[in-house]
Amino acid sequence: MASVGKIARRTFLIGAAAVAGGVAVGYYYYRKPFPNPLEAELGKGEATFNPYVKIGADNTITIVAPRAEMGQGISTTLAVMVAEELDVGLDRVKVEHGPASYAYYNAAILEEGGPFAFFDESMTAQAVRSGLGVVGKFLALQGTGGSASTRDGFDKMRQAGAAARQMLIAAAAQKLGVAAADLETADGSILHKPSGKSLTYGAVAAVAAAMAPPAEVRLKDRADWKLLGKPQKRIDMLAKVTGAPIFGIDVRLPDMLYGTVKMSPRFWSRPVKADLSRAEKMTV
Amino acid sequence: MKKLLIMLTPAAMLVLAAPFAIAQESQTPTPVTVDAAKGLSEWDKIYAVFSHPRCADCHVADDRPRWSGAHYGGTRVHAFNVQRGADGSGFGNPGLRCTTCHFSSNSNALHGPPGADNWHLAPAEMAWFGKSSAEICSQIKDPLRNGNRSLKDIALHVRDDKLVAWGWAPGSDREPAPGSAEATYQAIENWIAAGASCPVAQ
Amino acid sequence: MxxxxxxxxxxxxxxxxxxxxxxxxxxxxxxxxxxxxxxxxxxxxxxxxxxxxxxxxxxxxxxxxxxxxxxxxxGTAGRLHPVQQAWLEEQVAQCGYCQAGQIMSAVALLDEVADPSDADIDNAMGGNLCRCGTYPRIRSAIKKAAALKTAGL
Missing domain, CATH: 3.10.20.30 (Beta-grasp domain)
Structure with missing residues (x-):
């Protein structure tokens, strides 16, 4: 679990959250969005719309799926949520894990921390759930677990895709001098059917990303889903059948040091003594 | 163990084995003075080696090598669905040969795979695992079940074969077979000299 | 060396x-x-x-x-081995950590047995463990790979 919080701040925020709902500073922190961590690491020609979407001038579309992929397929699931609303096929997007950031907090991971079954929709259960969700944001835990990632991402990720799409349409409308309502999107492009003109997302990404996010994000009707609710091929399968270096053990960094655990060959036995003098004399 | 003995000891096998044992003795060119007591005491040393898990675990009548050792809590079949091989070769199956994991030397890692050249199962007819002293003795003397070897050939095989030698140097914390290759070779020679008597089947 | x-x-x-x-x-x-x-x-x-x-x-x-x-x-991403292709089509991997080894054992099996039965597959793959439990998909992928290989794909 990647928590980027500091103990002191956490303690303060838990304290603030614990004072039932009415503390102004707590409310302020809860509503204030976290900064977009992708701003700090954009490539040349890349623009970011929110912590989940980056689009390059060359129309490379990158979706950030900020949960640990351990075979459960979450990187594919989260990417589909964004791609659905962004109107691109899964084969058109690059999916990255993204940096460790408060922005990727998992609210749902704590929501089910209360003593209620997930299907319990009583008022008490719901109240505890939303309370713990608030705590989740205060703690800003970027965690993966408890079957929470899909529930946590379901609205967030779709909204991220939809907001980016609305901003891209607005920028295209400006550039083509047409009404936004006359524009359609498909597979990474914006079409103006009456004139036959079209623009790639990449062509308007820089302008679109500088616009204010839409005040109202419109999500697709379930009936209009092209990807969600349908079986998808895993985005990580090709890497996994070709032996690509995608695991922790495959990471090589400059001047990386290696450590290993000296384990007892027998269960339950504890070390009696350890001579660390040679290890302590090592220079790094 | 007793149960296994009973299971793996079909009476028919004993009946079949007896005539061959006689045939072998009648072929011996220079008649030896049969000293049954001396022979049987030498045979006991040989049996102690052949029936030891380091030898018997790969001399099985079925298709599965065995694992024995204190930390297994007794003897069990080899894990990983390892088998003799569909072709009966004793070298395992395509995709999972004995030599997929067992190389020319013992692994240095704790619980790593032991190794010696040519790691494989003995042919099924040379079964020792779960067999009685009398059964193993009659098998050893039966050319149809000992790879068509003379008793002298068997003594040399025990002394010189590298995979056999592994039984006395199994590495790690495995218990070696008793004695040594040389001592077992000597015991076989002595047993032959004393008339190569076999214990009576019980 | x-x-x-x-x-x-x-x-x-x-x-x-x-x-x-x-x-x-x-x-x-x-x-x-x-x-x-x-x-x-x-x-x-x-x-x-x-x-x-x-x-x-x-x-x-x-x-x-x-x-x-x-x-x-x-094989490479652009030119997959039939076994890799079958693994992709059958969506075999979950976490994927064991799959390089699974695939190599499957390749060795198919090099010797062109049309393996369930028993052939079990006998060849018993030494490759998968903590995610992808075994049923591994078995169907090996059969698919055998077909792809026979068809010369």
Whole structure:
């Protein structure tokens, strides 16, 4: 679990959250969005719309799926949520894990921390759930677990895709001098059917990303889903059948040091003594 | 163990084995003075080696090598669905040969795979695992079940074969077979000299 | 010491007792084969030496007499081996950590048995463990791969 919080701040925020709902500073922190961590690491020609979407001038579309992929397929699931609303096929997007950031907090991971079954929709259960969700944001835990990632991402990720799409349409409308309502999107492009003109997302990404996010994000009707609710091929399968270096053990960094655990060959036995003098004399 | 003995000891096998044992003795060119007591005491040393898990675990009548050792809590079949091989070769199956994991030397890692050249199962007819002293003795003397070897050939095989030698140097914390290759070779020679008597089947 | 890996020759400076897997991953940079148990008990490190599967975590590099083939040498993203293609189509992997070894064992099986039965597959793959439990998909992917291979794809 990647928590980027500091103990002191956490303690303060838990304290603030614990004072039932009415503390102004707590409310302020809860509503204030976290900064977009992708701003700090954009490539040349890349623009970011929110912590989940980056689009390059060359129309490379990158979706950030900020949960640990351990075979459960979450990187594919989260990417589909964004791609659905962004109107691109899964084969058109690059999916990255993204940096460790408060922005990727998992609210749902704590929501089910209360003593209620997930299907319990009583008022008490719901109240505890939303309370713990608030705590989740205060703690800003970027965690993966408890079957929470899909529930946590379901609205967030779709909204991220939809907001980016609305901003891209607005920028295209400006550039083509047409009404936004006359524009359609498909597979990474914006079409103006009456004139036959079209623009790639990449062509308007820089302008679109500088616009204010839409005040109202419109999500697709379930009936209009092209990807969600349908079986998808895993985005990580090709890497996994070709032996690509995608695991922790495959990471090589400059001047990386290696450590290993000296384990007892027998269960339950504890070390009696350890001579660390040679290890302590090592220079790094 | 007793149960296994009973299971793996079909009476028919004993009946079949007896005539061959006689045939072998009648072929011996220079008649030896049969000293049954001396022979049987030498045979006991040989049996102690052949029936030891380091030898018997790969001399099985079925298709599965065995694992024995204190930390297994007794003897069990080899894990990983390892088998003799569909072709009966004793070298395992395509995709999972004995030599997929067992190389020319013992692994240095704790619980790593032991190794010696040519790691494989003995042919099924040379079964020792779960067999009685009398059964193993009659098998050893039966050319149809000992790879068509003379008793002298068997003594040399025990002394010189590298995979056999592994039984006395199994590495790690495995218990070696008793004695040594040389001592077992000597015991076989002595047993032959004393008339190569076999214990009576019980 | 010279080592031929995936058709390329490498000069490495290694203790002959070094496991082949270390030489592959740390000296040559072939990270496709994985370290799992280190005692030939899981199969994640499986590579071929002269076409035969071996657990590279336990094979001393000094005992390697022949050409080594890893998961990186049987096919590439643009030109997949029929077994990799079948793995992709059957969506076999979950976490994927064991799959390089699974695929190498399957390739070795199909090199000797063109149309394996369920029993052939079980006998060949018993030494490759999958903690995610992808075994049913591995079995169907091997059958698909056999068909792809026979069809010359």
């Amino acid at each position: 010279r080592l031929t890996v995936d058709g390329q020759s490498f000069d490495i400076d290694a203790d002959p007792d070094m496991p082949l897997l270390w030489a592959l991953r740390d000296l040559i940079g072939k990270t496709g084969p994985k370290f799992g148990c280190g005692i030939a008990a899981c199969g994640a490190c499986t590579v071929h030496v002269d076409g035969q599967p071996v657990r590279s975590c336990s094979l001393p590099v000094g005992q390697v007499n022949g050409a080594v083939t890893t998961i990186e040498g049987i």
